[in-house]
Amino acid sequence: MPSVSAPRRTSRPPVEAKAGIPVAEAAVPVPRRALHKGQQTKATIVEAALNLATHIGLEGLSIGALAELTGMSKSGVFAHFGSREELQISVVHEYHDRFEQEVFYPALQASRGVARLRALFDNWMKRTSIELDSGCIYISGAVEFDDRTGPVRDALTASVQTWHAAMRRTIVQCRECGDLRADVDENQLLFEIHGLILALHYEARFLRNEGSMQRAIDGFESILARYARPA
């Protein structure tokens, strides 16, 4: 199964680990269990950091704030990340993984072509609608890091570009299988769809305009109609 692809990953525990010590771990020697506990702790910190970052932005993160949130000592948190920057990058990778799990993978159940493009948009919309109450680090991060250089910006743009590349591949498949016109430019179509998501976030979350969700859906449908292969 193709992946949105994960850029540089933080060391994360297996999913089961989040539900406690997995059965497979029952007989592992102490050293591995210790390592595993360390991974669990790191995952707990990243989870708290991601939750905080969606509300106040990646730049709002600090080792001190995370220590307070997780009830750990600053040195305890520091031991897992070494720097605020590494903590921010771990949050970007965690967000990337969740985006992949919630938006990308479920859409692969839909058949290639417009069905899958529609599934990707629907899942993206679902995620955006949840984030209307908190925030999206792809959007707040763009404002925080658009003027800067460095590894956090690089991790953030790599994550967004990876997602956009997956959208482009899906649009190209729509063209190849004849669902969309042969002259459809995947960059143009992605740009217009991305605009709908950004307008939804801006108008619903900041301006608090009623009906923004339906406008995004209607906009997507009319984009598809515009680029549909003539009958």
Add this chain to the structure above:
Amino acid sequence: MPSVSAPRRTSRPPVEAKAGIPVAEAAVPVPRRALHKGQQTKATIVEAALNLATHIGLEGLSIGALAELTGMSKSGVFAHFGSREELQISVVHEYHDRFEQEVFYPALQASRGVARLRALFDNWMKRTSIELDSGCIYISGAVEFDDRTGPVRDALTASVQTWHAAMRRTIVQCRECGDLRADVDENQLLFEIHGLILALHYEARFLRNEGSMQRAIDGFESILARYARPA
């Protein structure tokens, strides 16, 4: 001449004042001249604050930073604004006035209907393209204040909503004069156009994708084509 309308305004000097003491002021008594000098100083601070805010955001502003930038004492800057919040609001109003001058008023030269809507979009694009190098407080401010309440957020949303209302009026005129279909929803059309501007800002400024400007222009043209009255 209709205006985008100015929400609560900061006291600003007449435009000529920026070029020194205007001829009309030559014989004014000392008290008014004193007041006028105060207005000039305030305008200088607001100008420096706006320039700073487009780069680091409204939340990056501080009385201290402005004192440093303008070579004034903190108490000198404080005397003009009284609070950081009032300084931020003055910046929002200054930005509003400039947006009105650069984007709205020049478009009124175009005749009602699609010609004016096109002029508004062209001017909006011109302004956005300039802001790709600095930033736009309508976009960074949305991320900074979407979770908050208070007078700065209120000033920012009032300014954006006023601009959006002017766009809606222009779209309604397009419908009324028959340039666009009778069933065109001005909120839907504005949402889609706003999305193009947001996508341009995001993809050109943050992702640094080539060709974003042309994509926004092409997107606008195909929106117009989609909503044009059938021949």
